[in-house]
Each structure stands twice: as structure tokens, then as C-alpha cells.
Amino acid sequence: MKKLMTAEDLTKIVSVSHPVYSPDGKKAVFTKVTVNEKKDDYNIHLWVRDEETEELAQWTFEDGKHHQPVWSKDGRQLAFILQKPKEVPQLALMKSEGGGVRTLTTIPYGVSHPVFSPDGAFLYAAVSLKQSESVHDEKKEEQDDFAPAVYDDLTYKADGRGFLDGRVTQIVKVDIDSGEIEPVTSEQVHHMNHTISPCGKWLAFIQLNPQIPYISDVCLLSLEDGQTKKITQANGAYSTVSFSPNGESLLYIGHEREFQNATFPSLWLYDLKEEKTVQLSEMLDMYVGNCMAGDSVMGEVYQLPQWTKDSQGFYALVSDQGSTGIYYFSIEGLAYPVRLEAEHITNFSLHPNESKLLLSRLSPVSPSELYEMTLGETELKQITFEHHDFLKEHIVSEPEPFSFQSKDGDEVHGWFMKPSKMEEGKKYPLILEVHGGPHAMYGYTYFHEFQMLASEGYAIVYINPHGSHGYGQMFTDRVRGNYGDVDYDDVMQAVDHVLKAYDFLDETRLGVTGGSYGGFMTNWIVGQTDRFRAAVTQRSISNWISFYGISDIGYFFTRWQIDGDIYDSVDKLWDRSPLKYVKQVNTPLLILHSDEDYRCPVDQAEQLFVALKELGKDTRLVKFPKASHDLSRSGHPGQRIQRLTFIKEWFREKLA
CATH class of the missing domain: 3.40.50.1820 (Alpha/Beta hydrolase fold, catalytic domain)
Structure with a gap:
């Protein structure tokens, strides 16, 4: 006799998400978000799939959130964000051959968004700091609960963060061997969603002035001389940057606020040599990205476009007619659907040999699971079965x-x-x-x-x-x-x-x-x-x-x-x-x-x-x-x- 769904069944739902192939394609890491009922919180753990044996193995076990995984270019190291219960998130590292978790930072203000340097010697990460604070502080300043709060800025609070205290997001460089931390940015604006060029000479990021609502810029920082230049001119809202594998182009996603916050994001390609930008998706009247409403997806991160190794095109999420799917875009502006079915794809990863995709997918009758899709074929191969028993036991x-x-x-x-x-x-x-x-x-x-x-x-x-x-x-x-x-x-x-x-x-x-x-x-x-x-x-x-x-x-x-x-x-x-x-x-x-x-x-x-x-x-x-x-x-x-x-x-x- 099948059971009826209850409110309490919410705790049975697992979010399987954020697959990332290793550079050699032999492994794929992904995250699982589960409810920790004893602590009324969530655990996020890293799991790894062996692509040859198809075995799944759990790589992190302690309570807490282990997420935002990223491989080094040689595939020997896996960096991620580790947030232990009641602690701020820190940068952590594992060897792909096995071994324990090594925590790299003890910054009292927390860390996010790890990105490896091409040689694997450094990690670039984001830290939220006041002007008076440093990544070398051993602990946060003591807070006086009765002290008056003074605000001079129009933007002084934010949902999910509360009343703001003047912190902005800065990028830091962490030496993997020594643990030494070096500030990369210092201007009193947010530096977000950074990425590094294949040559290691450029850092691209989104710059956001917290006092100017819904305006952000795409910036390039030279890691050789420290000079920053803006690709955009404070006329729109941008969210994502990604270098082509040959390092010649910078792809970014955003819009010029033609319809204010109702504007569809567009795809833009910046030629680093010619210093010119073209809009790739001008003729595509679709939403680039995932805009699905729901209550059963946890721990999501923004999906980066996945470049082909010849740098001639990339894959990206698109939302259309109640579905989220995957499109291929060429650098000439051609676009066609790779998969757009009656489903909700939240994240995906392109295999290094470009033969297949690993994707996280929900359907109207199933929470998220991991699937493998061979390019050119319509059938999906299911990889995880987190909800097999749950769905079998309940009426849907x-x-x-x-x-x-x-x-x-x-x-x-x-x-x-x-x-x-x-x-x-x-x-x-x-x-x-x-x-x-x-x-x-x-x-x-x-x-x-x-x-x-x-x-x-x-x-x-x-x-x-x-x-x-x-x-x-x-x-x-x-x-x-x-x-x-x-x-x-x-x-x-x-x-x-x-x-x-x-x-x-x-x-x-x-x-x-x-x-x-x-x-x-x-x-x-x-x-x-x-x-x-x-x-x-x-x-x-x-x-x-x-x-x-x-x-x-x-x-x-x-x-x-x-x-x-x-x-x-x-x-x-x-x-x-x-x-x-x-x-x-x-x-x-x-x-x-x-x-x-x-x-x-x-x-x-x-x-x-x-x-x-x-x-x-x-x-x-x-x-x-x-x-x-x-x-x-x-x-x-x-x-x-x-x-x-x-x-x-x-x-x-x-x-x-």
C-alpha cells in the first residue's frame, strides 16, 4: 500500500548536484545535500564517480557543508569550501589519490569560490572584509551588542545577510604549500565570481558597487602589474565570466538593463587581442540560465558555461516554456538545443573528450538525480538513485x-x-x-x-x-x-x-x-x-x-x-x-x-x-x-x- 506525501517527507529529499569531471575524465565529483534531522540543518558531502568502474564513493563524512568543488588542472587535487557546524566556511583540500581533508585557511570572516591557478600552486578565493579587517586577523573584533549602528549608505541591509557592516568581497591568493594568504584586490567594491585565464596572467571578475543598485561590470585584472580595466561601462548587470581554453576570448553573461530587472540575460564575447565585444545571443529570445521556481533544490551554485576544447563554442543552460535545458552556442553566434525536454536541469559538466555530459536533473515526479547523457543520443543513463525507494513507496x-x-x-x-x-x-x-x-x-x-x-x-x-x-x-x-x-x-x-x-x-x-x-x-x-x-x-x-x-x-x-x-x-x-x-x-x-x-x-x-x-x-x-x-x-x-x-x-x- 503506497503512502501519501506528508510535510515531514521533506526531510527525505536529497539534492544531487554540481557534477564536475576531473581534467582527465576518469573521475567526476558531485555534491549531495541531505537533511541532518538531529541538528535541524543540512549536510553537504562530496561524492566521486569512477568513470571506468562506474562506482560511487563518498569522500567527505563529517557533519557540515562540503561544497563548491574544483579540480586542479593536473587532476591531483580537489579544493572545496568546508563549513563545519557553527563555524565560518574555510578553504579545504584533498588529494585525488586519497587521504584526509586539509583545511588551508582560518580566516575569521569566511571564504568562498575557490579557483586554482593553472600550475596548481595557488588558489584564488573570495573573502568578505571591512576596510579595517585583514585576512591575517586571528579572530573577529568583539561586538558590543548595545553599540549604536551607524549607516551612511543607501544599501545598508540585505535579505539573508541582515544589516550590513561595510564589508565588501575581496579576492585573495592562497599558497597551497605554505598556506600563506596574499590580498589581490583592495578597492572598496565587491569583486565576485572570479576566474583565471589559462595562461595565468589575467583574473576576470564581476565588480559591483554596493551603493549602486543592479549595476555591475566585467573587469580584467593583470596579475603581472596589478592594473584593472573594465570591459563594460556601468550600463548593465552581469553575473558570470569564463575564459575560452585558448585564452583569446572572455565570455560573460548579463544585460544592459533594457527592461530593468525584467531583462533577459545575454551572452557576450570579448576578444582580448582586439579588445572588442560582440553579443552572441541577440536573436535568441530565451532566458540564458536557470529561472525555475521550486522548493526541492538545495546547495545550488551558478552554472558556468562549458567550453569545447577547440574554443569554438560552449554549452550553457537555457530556460524556455517551463523547461530548463542545454544549448550549444558557437562563437559566431549560432545556437541550437542539445537537450530541451519536459524537465529541470540544474547543473551539468562536459566530459573532457566531449563525448558526454553529466547532469543534475529533476522531473515533475522526481527530485534531483545525476544522469549521464551521450551527446547525439536522446536516452539518459541514471547514475544516482537517491529517491528510488521514496518514490516507490509514495503516491506521486x-x-x-x-x-x-x-x-x-x-x-x-x-x-x-x-x-x-x-x-x-x-x-x-x-x-x-x-x-x-x-x-x-x-x-x-x-x-x-x-x-x-x-x-x-x-x-x-x-x-x-x-x-x-x-x-x-x-x-x-x-x-x-x-x-x-x-x-x-x-x-x-x-x-x-x-x-x-x-x-x-x-x-x-x-x-x-x-x-x-x-x-x-x-x-x-x-x-x-x-x-x-x-x-x-x-x-x-x-x-x-x-x-x-x-x-x-x-x-x-x-x-x-x-x-x-x-x-x-x-x-x-x-x-x-x-x-x-x-x-x-x-x-x-x-x-x-x-x-x-x-x-x-x-x-x-x-x-x-x-x-x-x-x-x-x-x-x-x-x-x-x-x-x-x-x-x-x-x-x-x-x-x-x-x-x-x-x-x-x-x-x-x-x-x-
Whole structure:
């Protein structure tokens, strides 16, 4: 007898990810993220696959997070980031022939992003430092809990990091033999996502001034004379840099903010000799990268493009129509899909002989596993089977894709999930789920929250309304300045569509929920219609006027997305604020929010709760202490289970 999915089953999900082939192709390292229930935390361990015997071996065992693995060019060493419980992350090293873990650094401020020098003698890594701090400090300065905090900068807090203390990301050079650490950068801006040229003469990185929102530059630092030059001119947002194997080109990913933060990333190629840049993906109206929304992927790192050894092209992730897949791009600008199926690929590695790929993949009915793909073939060979027993023992509801024509005339894509167990002649309630962003994408991935609700006897509908990624730049941009307009029409049309298509749905028992932008939409929906009998709003926005000044992104996000500010268009902000329509809310509303959410701060929940309570409405506020905006995806396992339980119990009570 198969079991139904529960909130607690979240702890059974393993994230298998970040495969990296060794330079000789004989081994591949990857990471496994598992829940450590005793410590209410996660362990990340390194595993290695022997490509000849196909055996899998665990290489790290202690509690903690062992991640961001990188091979030396000769394949003899494996560097990674090691974060022991209650300690800051440090740089660590292992020999590929075997042996123990050697911790290279004891920097009190933590280390990230290891990159080997071509000769394997050094590692370049990132450290977050104040001007007064040094990588040679033996311990952090003592903090006075009662000292006043003084801020001079516009950007003074960040979700997941809290209130900032003037630290910026610097690059350091670590001697592998001696452990000696030497600063490489010192300018008081962030130096991020660095990479080194094959010749070892250049370090490329993204430079970000923390006081200028959503502007970053691609920079080249000469390791011979220490001079830095900017490839871009402070006109866009960039995230990734990668040298071609012959060292002649620098590939970078980003955009020039044509549609502000709704702009699709593009691929750019900089010729180091000619000092000229060309845009490779100008004709590709697709999102380069992974923009999938979900709750079952942990420990992800940004996927670097994978160059072919002849330096004539590379492979990269692309998101399209609810799928994330792999495209090949030539340096002349040609592009074609290598794999784009109904699935969610999160990371991949190209074998050195370019015959195959190792990839991490989720499907709508399976959390992540590792697969081998022979180039030119369509069949995948499964490498890990972390969820074999879990899926065999549980009922899994398989989403059914559908589409309809919006009022604008565009095709809108969505999915419908039946309840996990159904009886002939019985009517079932329907829950509408709305994703965050709004510039993200629902798709062909495993979503534990949806599976739990299906096991509770609910049908689920979720779509990619206007504003979502994956359907072209203009579709994504359509929602800016029009929140609660075309997107509201889309989600309501989706409800009507499935109610008409499935006669076992009970149109009198409708629920709605969503987080972040999806929380805004939930608040907006219950202020516009009484069709829903129950709602759960999560990490939401209720008041754009207060959001402007209290969110870590409020002052620019509000201008870009709502097309208004608190100086000249406060009426427009209020008109698009769900709080304005609170008197019209008759739907019982559960409000879930994290206490340390600085993206959509907790006052958004409190304002809504107080107004509803004062008006005698049916509402409840639940706050999660010490949790950030990312609670549902990477929060403490115990709180993630509690969150799911609150959602389940609210709908169970109100949709009975």
C-alpha cells in the first residue's frame, strides 16, 4: 500500500548536484545535500564517480557543508569550501589519490569560490572584509551588542545577510604549500565570481558597487602589474565570466538593463587581442540560465558555461516554456538545443573528450538525480538513485500541462495536478498556486508543497502568467507597471479553464496561495473577488508605499515594477497596494512571514494583519523567528515542515 506525501517527507529529499569531471575524465565529483534531522540543518558531502568502474564513493563524512568543488588542472587535487557546524566556511583540500581533508585557511570572516591557478600552486578565493579587517586577523573584533549602528549608505541591509557592516568581497591568493594568504584586490567594491585565464596572467571578475543598485561590470585584472580595466561601462548587470581554453576570448553573461530587472540575460564575447565585444545571443529570445521556481533544490551554485576544447563554442543552460535545458552556442553566434525536454536541469559538466555530459536533473515526479547523457543520443543513463525507494513507496501526482489564450491574445502555459487519491463521483477542492518573482518560471520540476497538497485531497493549478520568464522578453516585460491587471486576469482565467475541463472539481471550494510576488497576488486576489473560500499569503507585499523604504530592494524595485515612487506618484503605489482594498476582503486569510525577511519585510504582514483584525475579518498571523525570505527553499528543515503544516491545516479547516 503506497503512502501519501506528508510535510515531514521533506526531510527525505536529497539534492544531487554540481557534477564536475576531473581534467582527465576518469573521475567526476558531485555534491549531495541531505537533511541532518538531529541538528535541524543540512549536510553537504562530496561524492566521486569512477568513470571506468562506474562506482560511487563518498569522500567527505563529517557533519557540515562540503561544497563548491574544483579540480586542479593536473587532476591531483580537489579544493572545496568546508563549513563545519557553527563555524565560518574555510578553504579545504584533498588529494585525488586519497587521504584526509586539509583545511588551508582560518580566516575569521569566511571564504568562498575557490579557483586554482593553472600550475596548481595557488588558489584564488573570495573573502568578505571591512576596510579595517585583514585576512591575517586571528579572530573577529568583539561586538558590543548595545553599540549604536551607524549607516551612511543607501544599501545598508540585505535579505539573508541582515544589516550590513561595510564589508565588501575581496579576492585573495592562497599558497597551497605554505598556506600563506596574499590580498589581490583592495578597492572598496565587491569583486565576485572570479576566474583565471589559462595562461595565468589575467583574473576576470564581476565588480559591483554596493551603493549602486543592479549595476555591475566585467573587469580584467593583470596579475603581472596589478592594473584593472573594465570591459563594460556601468550600463548593465552581469553575473558570470569564463575564459575560452585558448585564452583569446572572455565570455560573460548579463544585460544592459533594457527592461530593468525584467531583462533577459545575454551572452557576450570579448576578444582580448582586439579588445572588442560582440553579443552572441541577440536573436535568441530565451532566458540564458536557470529561472525555475521550486522548493526541492538545495546547495545550488551558478552554472558556468562549458567550453569545447577547440574554443569554438560552449554549452550553457537555457530556460524556455517551463523547461530548463542545454544549448550549444558557437562563437559566431549560432545556437541550437542539445537537450530541451519536459524537465529541470540544474547543473551539468562536459566530459573532457566531449563525448558526454553529466547532469543534475529533476522531473515533475522526481527530485534531483545525476544522469549521464551521450551527446547525439536522446536516452539518459541514471547514475544516482537517491529517491528510488521514496518514490516507490509514495503516491506521486503527475502534473498535466495545458494552455489557454489570454485576454491579450497570448498563449499562457500552466499545469494541473489531480488529488493523489480519488473516488468516483466525489468532488474535490482546487488550490491556485502563484509563483514569486514575478520574473521566474513554474515548470517541469518536482515541487514538494504541491505533492503534499495533492496528498491532502486537493487539485492544484499553477501557471506562468504574464511577467514570467521562459516565454519571450515582451511576455516578461508585460507586467511591469501593471501588477494586478493582466496577471490577475491570467490566473483567474486559469481557474476557469480547469473548472471547465474537470468535472470532479468543486467550484465552491477554491483556495489560493503564493509567496513573495505570489503573496502580493494572493493579497490582491482576495481584495478583488470572493470566489476563494481560503487563502494563504506568504512573505508577501501589502503596501507599496512602506515597501519602498523598508525593503532591501524597495526603492528601485518599486520604481521599476510598479512605475512609481513615494515623491511624485504615491497615489499609484497606494492604488496597487492590496492594503487599500482590505475592507473588501471576505476570504479567510492565513499570513505566513519570516521575522528576518528583508526582501519583503515583516511589517508587510503586520500591517495587513492589523487591518484585517480591526475590521473583524477571519485571519491569523504566523511569524518564523530568525528566518529570511528564502524560508521555503533553504530555511531550517524544522521551520520548512512547520510552514507546510500551517498551510495544510488552514486549507483543511477552511475548505472542508
